[in-house]
Amino acid sequence: MDANRTALDTAADLPLEDLSTRLSGDVVTPTDLAYDDARRVWNGMVNAYPTAIAYCHSVGDVVASVSFARDHGLDVSVRSGGHSVSGASVVSGSLVVDCSQMEWVRIDPDERTARVGPGATWGTVDRAAQSFGLATPGGVYTETGVAGLTLGGGTGYLSPKHGFAADNLRSIDVVTADGERVTADADGREDLLWAARGGGTVGVVTAFEFELHPLDHDVAYFESWLPLDEATPSLRTYRDFQRTAPDEACVFPYFGSVPATAAFPADRHGDDALVLAGAYTGVPENAREVCDPFVAHEAAFASTFDAMSYLDLQSMMDDDFPDGRRYYWKSVPLATLDDGTLEALSEAAERAASTLSTIVLWPMHGAVERIDTETSPVVGRDAVAVANVEAAWDDPLATTENVEWVRETCRRLRGDGAVSGTLPNFAGGTEPDAEDVYAENAARLRAVRERYDPTGIFTHERA
Ligand SMILES: Cc1cc2nc3c(=O)[nH]c(=O)nc-3n(C[C@H](O)[C@H](O)[C@H](O)COP(=O)(O)OP(=O)(O)OC[C@H]3O[C@@H](n4cnc5c(N)ncnc54)[C@H](O)[C@@H]3O)c2cc1C
Numbered sequence: 001m002d003a004n005r006t007a008l009d010t011a012a013d014l015p016l017e018d019l020s021t022r023l024s025g026d027v028v029t030p031t032d033l034a035y036d037d038a039r040r041v042w043n044g045m046v047n048a049y050p051t052a053i054a055y056c057h058s059v060g061d062v063v064a065s066v067s068f069a070r071d072h073g074l075d076v077s078v079r080s081g082g083h084s085v086s087g088a089s090v091v092s093g094s095l096v097v098d099c100s101q102m103e104w105v106r107i108d109p110d111e112r113t114a115r116v117g118p119g120a121t122w123g124t125v126d127r128a129a130q131s132f133g134l135a136t137p138g139g140v141y142t143e144t145g146v147a148g149l150t151l152g153g154g155t156g157y158l159s160p161k162h163g164f165a166a167d168n169l170r171s172i173d174v175v176t177a178d179g180e181r182v183t184a185d186a187d188g189r190e191d192l193l194w195a196a197r198g199g200g201t202v203g204v205v206t207a208f209e210f211e212l213h214p215l216d217h218d219v220a221y222f223e224s225w226l227p228l229d230e231a232t233p234s235l236r237t238y239r240d241f242q243r244t245a246p247d248e249a250c251v252f253p254y255f256g257s258v259p260a261t262a263a264f265p266a267d268r269h270g271d272d273a274l275v276l277a278g279a280y281t282g283v284p285e286n287a288r289e290v291c292d293p294f295v296a297h298e299a300a301f302a303s304t305f306d307a308m309s310y311l312d313l314q315s316m317m318d319d320d321f322p323d324g325r326r327y328y329w330k331s332v333p334l335a336t337l338d339d340g341t342l343e344a345l346s347e348a349a350e351r352a353a354s355t356l357s358t359i360v361l362w363p364m365h366g367a368v369e370r371i372d373t374e375t376s377p378v379v380g381r382d383a384v385a386v387a388n389v390e391a392a393w394d395d396p397l398a399t400t401e402n403v404e405w406v407r408e409t410c411r412r413l414r415g416d417g418a419v420s421g422t423l424p425n426f427a428g429g430t431e432p433d434a435e436d437v438y439a440e441n442a443a444r445l446r447a448v449r450e451r452y453d454p455t456g457i458f459t460h461e462r463a
Contacts, residue, residue: 003092004030007049010093014072016052022064025055025101038098039090041079042143044324045399046087050077053096059173059181059206062097066204067179069095069457076177076457078204080118081145085329085426089148097204099147107132112212113170118147118205125210126314133216135310136168137161142315147205152425153198153378155386157279157313160366161247162213164378166197167371173207177453181206195448198378198424199438201458202449219313220280220287222295224303225258231274231346232339237293238276238361239337242384247366248282249290254360255349264302272349276300279313321392325356328403329390330410331426333364333383333419341413345387348409353401356392359409361385362423377441379421387413388426 008030020027028038029052038053051074054065069076079089080099090096103119109132116125123142129135137158139149146165154165162168171185172193182203184192195202226234238253245251253276260269276294280287284307288295295305321327334341349359362385369381380386389409391402421439438445453459 003049006093007051010051010074014051014074019052019054019064019068022068023054023061024057025061025098028053028055039096040324041087041090042083042321042323043085043087043327045326045328046090048087048090048092050090050092050094050096053090053098055098055101057101059175062099062175062204062206063179063181065095065097066175066177066457069097070177070179070455074457075459076204078147078201078458080147081121081143081149083141083144084148085327099204099206100145102206107134107212109134114210114212116146116208116210118145118208120146122146122149123315126311129212130215130309130311132212133214134212135215136210136212137163137165138314139165140314141317141321143318146208149425150208151196151198151200151205152427153376153423154425155362155368155423157219157250157281158213158215159368160245160250160363161281163367163371164198164376165210166376166378167367168211169193169197169208170211171209172196172205174203174205174452176203177455177457185209191448192452194375195377195445197376199441199445199448200424202452203458215281215310218284218307219310220284220291220305220307221313221316222276222278222280222291222303222305224276224294224297224300225264225268226274226276226297226299227268227301228255228272228274228346228350230299231255231349232342234274234276234297234299235337235342235345235361236339237297239342239384241293242337242363242365245363245365246282246290248286249278249280250363251276251278251294252360252362253277254358255345255352256358257355268301270355272352274346274349281310326393326396326399326402327391328406329388329426330406331386331388331423332410332413333380333386333422334361334413335383335419337384344412348389348405348412351405351409352391353398353405354391354393356394357402357405358390358392360388360390362388377438377445378424379439379441380419380423383419386423386426388423389413
């Protein structure tokens with residue numbers, strides 16, 4: 001039976017109107033006109049048919065929804081920002097506990113903390129924190145949810161200086177599988193806090209508390225576009241730079257196609273290219289000197305270097321990932337950037353099945369690797385860089401070749417010397433060949449899950 005029919009039949013057999021009367025928010029079912037919009041997520045590849053979607057406005061709504069699911073034998077999927085690349089927040093047959101309306105942020109400038117509701121996006125948090133000259137590492141796209149990004153680790157421009165988003169998480173409020181409200185912090189339920197620092201969904205998080213850091217000056221951003229045949233020598237420069245890179249520098253080379261815009265020479269439009277891109281989050285006076293090997297690269301056919309506010313930096317990529325396009329992403333933590341790996345990266349970029357696709361090398365130096373590995377389930381911190389292989393395309397008939405390009409590229413890069421595990425946020429989904437994301441931490445994470453979710457209502461999450 002297809003997933004749509006199953007959702008209709010399951011919903012028809014359940015007293016969903018009882019749940020409706022207990023929530024402040026709506027409960028959307030497969031017979032509602034709003035159902036198709038409500039089940040949609042950012043990635044156009046995802047086409048799941050949940051049994052119902054419960055829009056929660058309060059912790060009480062979350063408790064009622066989780067209790068309803070448990071009492072009626074439904075799995076729970078949790079949606080906050082809706083930007084899970086694999087679509088893990090809207091699973092066929094589940095009750096979706098939607099926290100997107102629980103969007104609030106409270107900054108305590110004296111304690112330098114932010115308390116954040118699960119529906120908040122990074123754009124909201126950054127704006128609130130910056131009004132006090134403060135910030136904490138988040139993603140590089142304003143619309144991603146604080147919830148999913150943090151529960152999957154969370155890398156951004158401030159990560160070399162302050163670690164992953166999850167490394168800055170001080171406490172969480174959670175509704176567990178049995179409907180209990182609990183707090184996890186340094187004084188209690190440390191195992192639950194540990195799991196939330198990148199280990200995915202163990203319960204529904206209804207509040208996050210982050211440490212904030214001073215950031216009250218402009219930052220810098222640069223890009224230098226180079227022909228693909230310059231990629232290997234240029235990435236050697238990057239490799240040398242990374243050995244002693246300051247914590248304020250977040251240089252992330254990526255491969256892509258030259259856009260057909262006036263910013264680029266017309267004879268380069270559509271060519272494959274390597275882009276040496278990066279942010280410098282220290283004081284602007286030092287930025288140019290640090291970024292110079294990349295900005296002044298002699299082979300560059302286009303380059304920019306700009307000082308800007310941290311908020312402008314954080315929203316620079318907002319037009320690059322439109323809703324509804326098809327995406328398939330995976331990542332490989334690289335133990336080395338030896339010449340074999342660099343050549344494999346260039347070859348993969350040349351083979352990409354879509355001009356919208358990219359491979360990004362995300363740096364892992366500084367605070368990310370210094371932080372005590374015992375404090376979080378995320379592994380692979382000793383990688384030199386993480387290669388995020390990101391396919392994007394519009395034609396539904398091109399799905400197989402794009403997915404295969406990502407898988408084949410990751411297979412080759414793993415063969416060329418990968419660190420075990422991978423960044424949870426870019427793990428590529430819940431398909432059977434999904435990587436062993438948590439490697440040596442998997443058993444410990446499983447034990448926490450079994451403690452707080454013994455019947456496994458959240459077990460469709462990253463295992
Ligand atoms: C355009 C784009 C840019 C990105 N950039 C970055 C980046 O710079 N750095 C980075 O690290 N990642 C990045 N990511 C990956 C992103 O962090 C993950 O996709 C993340 O899961 C999105 O979180 P969300 O809340 O928006 O998603 P959702 O789809 O709402 O949720 C994602 C996951 O978290 C779970 N979850 C959500 N809310 C809760 C909750 N309240 N309690 C318990 N579990 C919950 C869901 O069940 C699901 O498994 C990016 C993704 C996109 C699409």
